[in-house]
Amino acid sequence: MKQLIDRFLSAVRRKRDVSFWYHPSYECPTIMKHNKVHGVVHDRGKKLLSHLLHEKLIDMTDIHPSPWVGLSVLGLFHSRDYLESLESPQTLGRIFGLKPQYVDIDELVGFQRRGVGGTIMAIKSVLQGGKKVAINLGGGFHHAEPDKGSGFCAYNDIAVAIAKLRKQGYQEPIAIVDLDFHFGNGNTAAFAKDPSVLVYSINGPQWSQVRKKKTEITLPEETTDREYLKKLRETFPKVLKTFQPKLMFYVAGHDVLSDDPLGGFEMTVPGVFERDRLVVDWARENRVPLVVTLAGGFSMKACQCSANLLSYTLGATEKVDLKEDTNFHKSFGHISKSLNTLELQKEAAIGNEFSFSAEDLFDSNPLGSQRKILDFYSAYGIELALERYGILPKIRKLGYCDLKISVNAAEPMHQIIRVEGRWEADPVPKTYLLGEVVLRKLALPKPKEVPGGGKLDLISIEWLLLQHPMGSFSDKKKILPGQEHPGLGLGMEVQEVFVQMALRLGMDGLALHPSHYHIGLGASALFHFLDPKVEGRFRALREVLKKKELAAASFCVEKKRLQLRDGEVISWVPGDQIHAVSGRLKAYFNSPDYEEAVLKEKYRLLKEGLHIARAPKRLRKAAPRRHSGKLAS
Template structure:
């Protein structure tokens, strides 16, 4: 804990959202951090600031005119993001990074004025050079902020501590000839070898763990503070060194990252130095949680553990849904009907067709809910200007579909639901018999190739969709959600939030996961389904068989799935199987799933 809690200002704007295809960048990362802090009561009046986008005059202080002009041309960001994106998405990305760059500008002004800490809940675009961008970085916000403070009269020495997983090459190149700015970067590998007058460049290679990371920092950073004697510190606290980062190759734990953050903060605060903090890198749905832990410590003096991403989404949606009058969702108003059932022939033996999803939601009520929860706005951000919602409530099942527009029948979402009273005696569940989320205009990328069963890339809205389904369970007083994923990759992605109905399936999944750990997700899915894994004791090929998974809503169902009896059965099943990959094996000769024996599958 800091001896005296410093003043901490937060900088964020509603426009702090990335919306890129592929799903590596969590578009809601800054928003999730802020939502967590607000719910924890850590956002203080007078300490929250909204930035203006950086002006071109400010950008020109760190970037060439030719580069800024090239950015206005279609396709200019292909090199920056690594793949082609639509022109509209390019313009939105330019606007977001300009606003976040303005956030770092504002944070620098606030920190120098208060002699405290100012946090931009965004920014950290350290791969942007004076004449080019790269690695999702268009404008070098740190360089722009430093140049702005120089223009405002601040002449002190500045230390940039860059602890993103990747090399801070752009910032180092911009200040290569400036002896008053030291760029310190600990990363996995160098992005360029250009020397700088004041720089510490420490490439550690892959596989770095807590011990090596923290030892490196402890051996090099305190002496640098003593020698260079900075008067302003800018800290890029990237979350991509984390072991679960979607792009990272290090194995640093949450505790290790927090210890790193405390070390940097302590070095600055013990010297009463103003400190600017930026979000920097972090990929995947959980990256926001590392920054949230750090900020809770900065603001509160001790660490508050953030909820899971799924729980955060559900809580936010639940707040919104509780504000909806039930009549809006049902599409009803408290008025006498203009026509009675008898007027319509209802009293003459004519069956009334189903008009409500699950007997509750009208089409207009569900459209309103999707609009208020932000689903429709997200689809519009992806380029689908007029999403259309349709019901099919026939005898084959109750299906919700969303198309991209009225004219172009681009299917974005298809969801088939029913009430399930059979899977768990005494419990009523919401069964998802089919769920498709796809972007027909998206493209697969080298970092996000097609997975088995995919025709188009996903929408990046699975968590939000599952959260909305949980709210349906809330509204209809159902015990939970039951799903049977078709492919192993879907199981692996869902497992962090869902449990298997049968504990033996949990044990089998653990065995599959252990054996397939070295493989990429797509290859692991193919190996799980085509007989490339065998029982180590019997030699019998083993395939993954789709099996039901549960997301509990009620405490009683959650307790059942968390019980010691469930864990004991899962552990017993895990011990029955020893899976090993066959280097050159195909499907079993019979061509059938190798699970007829009870030990090989889940009945």
């Protein structure tokens, strides 16, 4: 029992000792789209964070947004001429292996600047912020030299960060441990004449002309776990003990696996875990602050290695299982509890956690205005929630990339959240609207049967669009009234997100005002019309249309073919369709009085001969025309 308690307390202490630095721009879509390397994971950082959160190894307070680094900081290491040359698509194309016409300068330069910012802030967190380990899910740009970039590295984050430290007066010895498959020529060139910085590395065959030091070891291709770990155990502890660093960087490249598309070693996942464990343990045992950058390794197996490393720094001894959870209500409720109020309200900014001058680091908030959705959710919080609940990952699985979330909360009665993205296979980059919702707070008169005082406080979903612009209609997925494109197939997940929002805000429920029959039908499992007469009419329509396919049923209502025996048309009249969240509203919908009133109206219409009238002759053979409405799920 004592051993179990000690292990638990050790894991808790480790969690408190570790911070993470990340920015969505790390998932640079241009590189992933135009560098056709098989088996590459496009969203490594988000995938790792998502699963660490899911496994409860971290919470959102452990994740910090990497700031944008100004040219004045980059200029501490890189030459002015070189920095100016990065305005050229030809220069960036050479560095990132892209044709000039595919180069997005702002995107490529932006994600590298954020990566440098993440490493700088990681250093601050271990030297001034009380952390023992700080992990930048970007960075590790070890190929960039003072006046030249290469190998997907425009800036050298570690070299820039050390230059910044030295300028601030930090003179302690620093070690760089580089275990990426590729030789880190940039770091070697940067510190060739600096005895205060040790570069220790084990890499594959060298392709750069930069001369290595004795502490930089080359191993042949096809090196196995046994050979690699033998060399590491023989040299690493001895070299580090002799040097006695006071700060250590670990360039944890996971491109050393046997099937890595860009590597050449024959290592296994357990072998890489043992490698990483040796490095982390040495830093902890010798009380040396450790900054980890992930560097190379973008295969699924490499992501598993990264997950193992990150979880080990947090005290876990087993690997993180990168599986997808599909139990929406259970998992969404669990995730909602883990998102605290501060996380959902905070903006994507560094704040005052560390002291940086405005000329050094600054962070813009590209996600939206400072006004909050429903007076609570910031743009940053919305993005976190959509990521955590799995909405954005599932959109990516459909083939979209470079997802952007924007909000406009300026009008309290018309607050907008949009999700846009690019189609990964598009030869020419184009942005598509994938999702849009308009929300507002709504206070409805309370039916007298609902207990308590006041009105019903609801989140009104004024407008909801979930569309798959690159999808196609088919016999199995037919066009519905109001659709231009098929839906994303995320209606239930998005609905559950709104439920969690209402629960968090302590509101009575959600309100829809469905403009079409199929929308009301899609929500009817959880939503009921507040007016029992309207609910009764809806159920009568549903009864008559139950043998029709959804598209055909909705068109019957749209074409006014639902009629009584005397010819009276029963049209679709939108009403307030409510999903009860509060106890008092649930009690109302579950009451015998409500159900009795509903059934009374339903059977009145059925007894009066509600039926589907024959279509006019001129319409019987006509195919349903395409509508220009928007609603889809």
